[in-house]
Amino acid sequence: MRYLPLTDADRRDMLAAVGVDSIDALFAEVPPAAQHEGLLDLPRAMGELEVERRLAAMASKNTVAGAVPFFLGAGAYRHHVPASVDHLIQRGEFLTSYTPYQPEVSQGTLQYLFEFQTQVALLTGMEVANASLYDGATACAEAVAMAGRVTRRNKAVLSGGLHPHYRAVCETYARFSGEELLVQDPAPAGGEDLAKLIDADTSCVVVQNPDFYGEIRDYSALAQLCHQKGALLVVVVTEILSLGAVTPPGEMGADIVAAEGQSFGNALNFGGPYVGLFASREKFVRQMPGRLVGETVDAEGRRGWALTLSTREQHIRREKATSNICTNAGLCALAFTIHLSLLGEAGLTRLARLNHATAVSTAERLAAIPGVKLVNRRFFNEFALHLPRAAAPVVDALATRGILAGVPVSRFYPDRADLADLLLVAATETVTADDIERLATGLAEVLR
């Protein structure tokens, strides 16, 4: 077996050194009834070539996003990732290292996480950010829990514009933690009055920007109302690239930002692994979940980095920790940081403008199709359309023509007839003019 360095001779010598005559002696404490005799009913070892053949055969059954006109978003976005990102994250010193608990031999990981925390804080307009969480949806649930700790209140209001998976994860966590959630109905057209739901028990109001339907909203007034009543405003961002063009949550008065960072550096990967971003006001930092890297000095007075404020975390605080999280999304955070470093200020704003322009062109072209109506007033690179009939069969029909047209809202709300005609369409820099034309032509034909 190519991954096992011990030879049979080694094994014999080592068993002799240990003073036993067979490997079975080292498993003697396992109750005999629980020891499996012989091999389990699974295939035998395979060489690289054979594994590649079998997995490639599975992969070939999928429709690859890059091979077709592709317009899906809804929390996962297809962007072009520069080649150097994937090269650098595969350096063994990054890929095969552990959590940087020993700072003297982990300065590389610690420094890029410090850079990551800074980038996330700058992008979101917040004071501090942590070293990542699993994904945007779990970051959102952690934000609700943190707001409860900060305010010592137990009731959170979730906007109907929140991504339904984020909402669902919050609901699962809350069911077991005892938080009360006031979950608003899906609201593609907006018009929610969240302020009237805030009372003396409200820990936070959770909104999304751009919201699940792509609409960009100004939450400045809501932030003020939250603060007047002692509640926090949590802003969720599922397309982090939008912050290259849109007013950041920090400027609107957000207290906590929970976001998905997949758009920078990370492939679609059928939904994971992604990278949860988590930022807040500095005064709340001791209630934050997850790891934090801090600047310090070494024994010679030289600047260096170390994990810090660990007394919040489970390995120190056990049942009193701010969260049970241990492993985070280190390597995905590295991909994020490298991609954003390559883009820089100029590249990020240009990429954001390019996305916006592509989406505007797509929206204008599709809205010109008879019966198709654009829902949004303001959007970044994703928008919602009313179709003249149910969206899911239209998407399936277009898929058979080799066009991945978008995400039908009914996939999240199968029982809501009033949402069945809604289609979410995202258009990033990867979409070409020809892609837009093929989608428009195909959609017009399917709707005819």
Next chain:
Amino acid sequence: MNEWSKAVSGHPIAGHTASTPTISGNRGLQIEEPLIFEQDSPGHCGVDLPEAPAVRSRLGGLDRKGPIGLPGLSEPQVVRHFTRLSQKNYAIDTGLYPLGSCTMKHNPRLNEKMARLPGFADVHPLQPVSTVQGTLELIDTLAYWLKTLTGMPAVALSPAAGAHGELCGIMTIRAALEARGDKRSRILVPESAHGTNPATAAACGYSVEAIPANPKGTKNQGRVDLAALKTKLGPDVAALMLTNPNTCGLFEDEILDIAAAVHEAGAFFYCDGANFNAIVGRVRPAELGIDALHINLHKTFSTPHGGGGPGSGPVALGAELAPHAPVPWIVHGANGLNLVECASGDAARSIGRLKGFHGQMGMFVRALAYMMSHGADGLRQVAEDAVLNANYLRVKLAGALSLAFPGTCMHEVLFDDAFLKDTGVTTLDFAKALIDEGFHPMTMYFPLVVHGALLIEPTETESKASLDQFATVLNGLAARAKAGDASAFRAAPKLTPRRRLDETTAARKPILRWRPAPVQQQAAE
């Protein structure tokens, strides 16, 4: 402008006797590297993008007004920056990584290649299921392997890491108890447990009670005190969370009695599968009476730790817990595989959703590539070699270090700090000295059940020569400590890019991000 080199030259290199300071602050291959923010060349960019065509903006006045503050660099600068950072890390690729309970084994590059096949990597989670049948087949195949290896009837794949898997397991347990109309309030956790166990129980609304281990020198030392467990079990106990093999590297040999006692009290038996590598292919957890077990794909199944993630923590579930598994579920239908994504209909008893989309697909591909490479035969050999390597180190080190518990161990071996008594050298000093010898330290001060713990897990991917060298170094360091050279230990490490970091000040006055230097200060310079 390079702030960083200024900071270095501003501090004399006290105590560094080996050589005179260099002009650059660099030391041979150890290159000082400023933060990316300190290398700004305004307006520069490492990605060539076309200018956006002119359109009527639909941002509606909510466009960003001020600059973000991100630095501009070309691609070669960025590549060099991150390459230099990488060179400041220890990694499995560079050496033995003996962190106990972390299973730092070789990460095969075939796994990386497979995860990057466009048919897996370039697929959106919400494409019509007819266009992702290969992905669903891979997930279903992985589930089959995990079910066969654990002997359990179901597996929940969406948890993103071990601790997330624990959350999944304890939530399904609470849901199953509630379905019985049974409201319970306590979870029992051994003293030697990972910190995530009590933190998870608390996050699920339970109070936590510690179970003592049998002390050194008694029967079944280092293992759960069965009598104490039985007195704590009762009608308000929801579950026992146990790691087996435990974090002392010992198999809980009374596990069948433990399981029986837990079940007799009407509670569930949760197993932390962090140490599954010791038994994979040889022992099926279902046959140990376990009701739920998370498996860290980033430990046993070789997906890379990546400097702290991403992980993946599927949870194998027994029959009573399976209906409560989180969505999504993969189901076999008339037109192939399908996804159940909402907790309604057949999935009405599901606890709901734990994560966006469908779990850590990229990790699933890597783990399955690893399993297929090993096969049933290779995986059994993995457990056997992992246990053999740990026991080999045990006998090689038992003379100079102090074994926490006598007798054979499983895949990791635990020492206490008795061998350092009266030397003035602490466990921490000893581990830091190991760094100067070119090795990553072992897990220190964990588990909490022995004084000054040193927990060593070599894994099966170390050669005999590698273990021999490691043992020679550890034995040599122990001899040095006993010879009375405590100050040298306290000063270690000396040969790393940075020496010991001041973690106290870092926590007292946290600096958690870079900020530009104040303008007036720059003007003064």
